[in-house]
Amino acid sequence: MSGEEEENAAELKIGEEFLRAKCLMNCEVALILEHKYEQLQQTSDDPMNQVSQVFEKSLQYVKRFSRYKNPDAVRQVREILSRYQLAEFELCVLGNLCPETVEEAIAMVPSIKTKGRAHDDEAIEKMVNDLSLIKKFE
Amino acid sequence: MFLKVKLPWNVVIPAENLDAKGLMLQKSIVLRLLEDFAHKKATKDLGYYLAVTTLESIGDGKIRQSTGEVLFPVVFSGITFKIYRGEILEGIVHKVLKHGVFLRCGPIENVYLSNAKMADYKYVQGENPVFLNDKHSKIEKDVVVRFIVIGTKWLEAEREFQALVSLEGDYLGPVS
Numbered sequence: 096m097s098g099e100e101e102e103n104a105a106e107l108k109i110g111e112e113f114l115r116a117k118c119l120m121n122c123e124v125a126l127i128l129e130h131k132y133e134q135l136q137q138t139s140d141d142p143m144n145q146v147s148q149v150f151e152k153s154l155q156y157v158k159r160f161s162r163y164k165n166p167d168a169v170r171q172v173r174e175i176l177s178r179y180q181l182a183e184f185e186l187c188v189l190g191n192l193c194p195e196t197v198e199e200a201i202a203m204v205p206s207i208k209t210k211g212r213a214h215d216d217e218a219i220e221k222m223v224n225d226l227s228l229i230k231k232f233e
Numbered sequence: 234m235f236l237k238v239k240l241p242w243n244v245v246i247p248a249e250n251l252d253a254k255g256l257m258l259q260k261s262i263v264l265r266l267l268e269d270f271a272h273k274k275a276t277k278d279l280g281y282y283l284a285v286t287t288l289e290s291i292g293d294g295k296i297r298q299s300t301g302e303v304l305f306p307v308v309f310s311g312i313t314f315k316i317y318r319g320e321i322l323e324g325i326v327h328k329v330l331k332h333g334v335f336l337r338c339g340p341i342e343n344v345y346l347s348n349a350k351m352a353d354y355k356y357v358q359g360e361n362p363v364f365l366n367d368k369h370s371k372i373e374k375d376v377v378v379r380f381i382v383i384g385t386k387w388l389e390a391e392r393e394f395q396a397l398v399s400l401e402g403d404y405l406g407p408v409s
Contacts, residue, residue: 102317102318102319102385103317103318103319104234104317104318104319104320104321104382105319105320105321105381106319108319116236116237116238117236117237118234118235118236118237119235119236119237119312120235121235123235124235124283124312127284127286127312128283128284128312131284146271147271147274148340149271149274149275149281149282149283149314149340150271150283150284152337152339152340152342153281153283153314153339153340156337156338156339156340157235157339159325160323184234187234187235188234188320188321191322191323192321192323192379194404198403198404199403199404202402202403202404203321203404204321
């Protein structure tokens with residue numbers, strides 16, 4: 096199996112076009128796919144038959160792996176994490192995995208310590224606390 | 234990682250669907266787009282095609298002389314799923330074998346974690362085989378595991394990705 100030699104998400108080497116692409120957190124995708132599925136339920140007797148395997152498996156996955164369920168909370172997570180200088184990719188990994196400590200955050204997204212933005216531990220700690228606060232009040 | 238993409242697409246409408254005007258035509262185009270989209274399944278560049286979120290624009294139709302169909306260039310926004318080397322993700326174990334386990338992650342069924350990449354876990358045979366470490370941490374069917382992707386492979390014929398993953402790193406392993 097060959098990995099693409101240059102690609103490495105840990106260093107945020109994921110291709111120029113993807114660095115600028117919009118990424119979505121599992122919880123955001125869950126809201127979108129659930130909404131789509133509901134629309135289908137209204138217009139069809141057998142909605143599961145209308146969706147692709149890819150859709151079905153993805154919907155199951157994002158429902159299980161969403162840390163935040165409430166749409167307002169989901170919006171807040173995006174809004175709050177956007178205040179830090181993060182790439183879309185990094186923002187989503189943090190929103191998906193919800194690290195509880197600074198060490199865990201750096202282990203999950205090593206690039207936040209590099210790439211010339213110098214997120215110091217204090218900033219990362221604040222990020223981690225913000226995420227956990229939103230969860231508490233969800 | 235789930236990506237929000239904006240893509241151009243050519244939707245081909247057969248002649249018989251063109252009698253209708255305005256809204257019916259737009260509906261035909263949307264339905265056709267959704268069909269094509271679902272049929273596409275995945276590409277190497279963008280990953281698995283999940284859903285169309287918005288139809289951004291529909292251009293003027295061009296008649297295909299030979300078939301009498303009309304081609305409409307459209308631009309739409311949608312969601313795809315792609316897996317990257319170095320990315321940390323969570324997945325669910327669905328098969329346990331002597332040499333490793335297979336996990337499901339998003340739409341991908343074949344995410345492989347070799348026993349060589351979960352060093353302190355040992356295979357335990359049985360009706361419900363598991364991988365166990367000395368801290369009694371278990372990796373078995375239906376367990377959620379957090380891993381790092383060490384390699385990805387695009388299979389052109391099957392139109393799907395496979396991934397090779399590892400537990401070598403901090404904060405990786407089974408998640409309760």
